Amino acid sequence: MTAVPAPHNQHPYNQETSNVNPWLIRLPILFVTGAMLFVLIMAVVLYAYVNQYTDKIAPGVSALGVNLSGMTQAEAVAVLSSRFTYDANAVFTFIDGERNWQLSAGELGVEFDVDATVEQAFTTANSGNFTSDLVDQTMTWLNGEAIAPIIRYDQSIAVTQLNTIAEQIDQLPSNASLAIEGTTILANNGQAGRTVDVTATMAQLENMLLTLSTGAQIPVVVTEHYPTIWNVDEPANLARAALSGSIEFVAEGAYGELLGPWTADVNQIASLLNLQLVDNPDGTQNYQVDVDVTAFQSALEELAPGLITQPEDGRFQFDDATRELVVLRPSVYGRALNIDQTLTRLQEAIFRYDNRQVSMAFDYVAPQYHDNITAQELGITQMVSESTTTYAGSPTNRIHNITEGVSRFDGIIIAPGEEFSFNYWLGDMSAEAGFVQSLVIQGERTVDGIGGGICQVSTTAFRAAWHGGFRIIERNSHAYRVGYYEMMNGQVGLDAAIWTPDRDMRFQNDTPHHLLIEVSIYPANQTLQFRFYSTNPGRVVTVEQSIVRNEEAPPPTVYQINNTLQAGQVTQLEWAADGADVTVYRTITDLQGNVINEDFIYTHYLPWGALIQVPQGDGRANS
Numbered sequence: 001m002t003a004v005p006a007p008h009n010q011h012p013y014n015q016e017t018s019n020v021n022p023w024l025i026r027l028p029i030l031f032v033t034g035a036m037l038f039v040l041i042m043a044v045v046l047y048a049y050v051n052q053y054t055d056k057i058a059p060g061v062s063a064l065g066v067n068l069s070g071m072t073q074a075e076a077v078a079v080l081s082s083r084f085t086y087d088a089n090a091v092f093t094f095i096d097g098e099r100n101w102q103l104s105a106g107e108l109g110v111e112f113d114v115d116a117t118v119e120q121a122f123t124t125a126n127s128g129n130f131t132s133d134l135v136d137q138t139m140t141w142l143n144g145e146a147i148a149p150i151i152r153y154d155q156s157i158a159v160t161q162l163n164t165i166a167e168q169i170d171q172l173p174s175n176a177s178l179a180i181e182g183t184t185i186l187a188n189n190g191q192a193g194r195t196v197d198v199t200a201t202m203a204q205l206e207n208m209l210l211t212l213s214t215g216a217q218i219p220v221v222v223t224e225h226y227p228t229i230w231n232v233d234e235p236a237n238l239a240r241a242a243l244s245g246s247i248e249f250v251a252e253g254a255y256g257e258l259l260g261p262w263t264a265d266v267n268q269i270a271s272l273l274n275l276q277l278v279d280n281p282d283g284t285q286n287y288q289v290d291v292d293v294t295a296f297q298s299a300l301e302e303l304a305p306g307l308i309t310q311p312e313d314g315r316f317q318f319d320d321a322t323r324e325l326v327v328l329r330p331s332v333y334g335r336a337l338n339i340d341q342t343l344t345r346l347q348e349a350i351f352r353y354d355n356r357q358v359s360m361a362f363d364y365v366a367p368q369y370h371d372n373i374t375a376q377e378l379g380i381t382q383m384v385s386e387s388t389t390t391y392a393g394s395p396t397n398r399i400h401n402i403t404e405g406v407s408r409f410d411g412i413i414i415a416p417g418e419e420f421s422f423n424y425w426l427g428d429m430s431a432e433a434g435f436v437q438s439l440v441i442q443g444e445r446t447v448d449g450i451g452g453g454i455c456q457v458s459t460t461a462f463r464a465a466w467h468g469g470f471r472i473i474e475r476n477s478h479a480y481r482v483g484y485y486e487m488m489n490g491q492v493g494l495d496a497a498i499w500t501p502d503r504d505m506r507f508q509n510d511t512p513h514h515l516l517i518e519v520s521i522y523p524a525n526q527t528l529q530f531r532f533y534s535t536n537p538g539r540v541v542t543v544e545q546s547i548v549r550n551e552e553a554p555p556p557t558v559y560q561i562n563n564t565l566q567a568g569q570v571t572q573l574e575w576a577a578d579g580a581d582v583t584v585y586r587t588i589t590d591l592q593g594n595v596i597n598e599d600f601i602y603t604h605y606l607p608w609g610a611l612i613q614v615p616q617g618d619g620r621a622n623s
Contacts, residue, residue, distance in 0.1 A: 054126070060140040061121050063147040068121050076118040084112040084149065086212060092205065094165055096220040101165050109157030110209060116150040153209060158202060165220065166196035173227035178236055178287045183243045183270045187236035193225035228285050229277070235287040242269055242291060242350045249300075249342075251360040254309040254332055261357070262303065264296065269350060291350050293343045300360075304337040307360065313369035315411025317518055318380060318533040325375045325516075328411040334365035369413050378413065379513030385468030385532040385541075389460045390487050391453070392526040397436045398453035402528060404434045405457040406519045409530075414515040419473060420465070422458050422498055422505040429454065429500050455497050456528060458505045459485050461517075462496035464530040465507040466601070469541035469588045470515075473506040475601065480608035481577040488527075493546045493582030493603045511537045539596055544585040552579035555609035559620040562613035571613040579607030 057076060059069040064083045068076045087106030094101045124145050126137075173193030179186040200221035208216050247269065248261035274290045311334030316325040341361035349358045375381065391402055408427060414420050429435050435454075455478065462475060478497045485495045496505040509515045516533040554576040562571060581604050588597040614621050 057118075057121050058124055058126055058137045058140050058145075060142070060144040061124050061147060062144065063117055063121055064149055068118075068147075073118050073122050076121060077114050080112075080114050080117060080149075084114065086151075086214075087111060089215075090213065091215045092208065093215075093217045094162075094201070094220050095217050096165075096169055096222060099168075100217075103161055105209065107157075108161060108205065108209075109154035111152045111154070113150040113152050117147060120150065121147045151212075153206075155202070158205060159198060162196065162198045162201055166198060169194055169196050169220065169222060173225050175227045175229040176232040176287075177229075178232040178239075178275065180239055180270070180273055180275055183266055185236055185239045185243070187232050189232055190227040190230045192227065192230075195223045195225060197221040197223050226284075228283070229287070230284065232287055235275070235289045238289045238351050239273060239275070241353050242273055242289070244353050245356050247346065247349055248357045249303075249346075249360055250357055251307055251362075254335070259307070262299075289351075291347060293347045293350070296343060296346060297339060300337065300339045300342060304339065307335075307337045307362070309333075309335045311365045311367040313367045313413065314371050314373070316369070316413065316516060317411060318375065318383070318516055320383075323375060323381065325373065325378075325380070327371050331367040331370045333367065335362040336365075337361070338363045368415075378516070379535050380516050380533050381535045382533065383531055384515075384534045384536050385464045385470075386529065387460050387463035387467060388488070388527050388529040389456055389463075389485060389490060390525070390527045391456055391484060392487065394453060394484070394526075399526075401435050401453040402456055403521055405454045406521055406528065409457070409461065409517055410519040412517050414509045414517070416509055416512050416514060419506055419508050420515075420517075422461060422496075423500045426454070426498075426500065455482075455495070456484055457519075458498045459495045460528050460530050461519075462505050462507075463491075463494050464517075464532050466494060466586065467541055467543055468532050469539050469586075469597075471508045471510045472599070472601075473508055474504050476503045476505070477603040477605070479606050481580070481605045483575060483577070491543075491546050491584065492548065492580075493584045493601060495603075509534075511535070513537065538591050540589050540591065540593075542587045542589070544587075547583045547585075548580050549583075550579075550581045552607040554578060554607045557610040557612060559618065560611060560613045561616055561618070561621045563616055565613060565615035567615050567617070569615055572610065573613060574608060574611035576610040577605070577608040580605050 055072060057068045057071050057073075061068050063076075064080055066079055066083055068079070071079070087110050088104055090105040090110070091102055092105070092108065094103070124140065124147065171191075171194045174191045176190035177186070177188045201218065204218050204221070208218070243266050246266055247264045249264075250261045251259040253259050269291065272292045272295050274292060276288055276290075277285055278288050279285055309332065312332035314327055314331035315329035317328050318324075319326050338361040342358065345358050345361060349356055369378075391399060394402070405426060408425050412425060427433065462472075465472065476497045476499075477493075478495050481492060482495060484490075486492050497503060498505055511534060513535040518531040518533065520529045520531070521527075522529065557576065558574075560573075565571065581602070583600055583602050585598070585600045587595060589595050612620075
């Protein structure tokens, strides 16, 4: 092998170096140099860009929809001033009932602060710091920045406007009034006061201003203030009712007849009306209308005696078949005027428009023997005594009086222990009571008198009581023996004369049972009968035959001239009767025969001569 020698001018190192590409060195240098130059250029450009907006609004800034980029503050103020119309165009209507007031937002204190708004737009991305302004302006340019308009609101202006409205609405409350002048009613209701609540109304307005509402209706908030005396309709109506007409008092009689009317006229009522103002617990007041009805009390007290009705017991008969009582005459409740209750009814009627009639109030008293009472309740089971007399031959007037008198006694009830008084039950024996003139014994003469023949009724009643074993309290005899009472085997000495009010026939129901008295007239056989119904308490009555002593012949007949008689006519006024002393004994025993009581009736009869009236010229009168 042969070695080739290296060239003499190449060093081993240089040879290696000469193998590297020189651009590998040049390119980085060029790159760095270029980058530095680019940065320098960009810096100059950015500086120029930022410096461009030193006294202008940055790009991308807007307000009220207007692009303000690059505008000076003066230019922006000019543009935005013409753009903002809310203060003039937004109109608010305040409403109170049918009234309304219209005010613009500007009149209510709303104002656009254009200088402050532009100032805010100008300071956006323009702080004077290059770096931050560069960043802010870049972001604003890229994203945009809308500036909210700065609106000033002066509440004091709105308050002043609302106070002006309030002056037209505010009103003081007025009280109601009521007066009575004679029979005229003067009435006026109260009126509520009204005050505008400015604060509450402002709150509604401000809610709309905050949202820049372009206008709306706003109800004025009003607070009502009621008067102390509010409404007089009710008392006024009561007063009008009271004076709408007269008041009548009426009553129903004991037997259904109408009594009255007694009238209180409107003027009387008006003079008694009382109008007064009273306090309520809640601090209010109201009128009250009342009437002093006690003014009528004295008038009612005068009427009361005439309206009193005594209770009347029913009259009954005993049905022998059913052994029950049958109503002969219905009972009547007693009553007395209840003045207090009548006045209460009057007070109610006075304040009514209709039915201005007052029915008088009564307190009722039930009769002792009402219609529904039973024989079992009274202890009436059988007839315990009876007496019959005849009035055959009696003149018409005597028969009339007997019939009239009998009606007073038929169906009455005598309680245990109660006293029977013939005169009490007979009542007034007068022509007004239905009795007529007939012969009566007066002193030692027989004369015409009212009620002649009643003694036959009392005699028949006495005999029933005597034979029934009842205790005789009072019995008076006739001056002479009366033939009527000895007919039909009538026992002499058992007559009973009465003369109201001095001479009576009285006996006591001395049994533990009630006594029912029935009386009948039998025109066919001209008899009168008393029947006593009760329950025999277990006694037997034995009446002895009359014992007649000291009989005395009657005096001679007396003839008396009567100028009204014609020749041949005579009228006998007296009948001859023997005088005598008569005693009738009675023994009362129990069912075993033990004597309970023994008594007697004694009578002294005068000898009685006949008296005959004859015409003038009759010779018997002279002798």
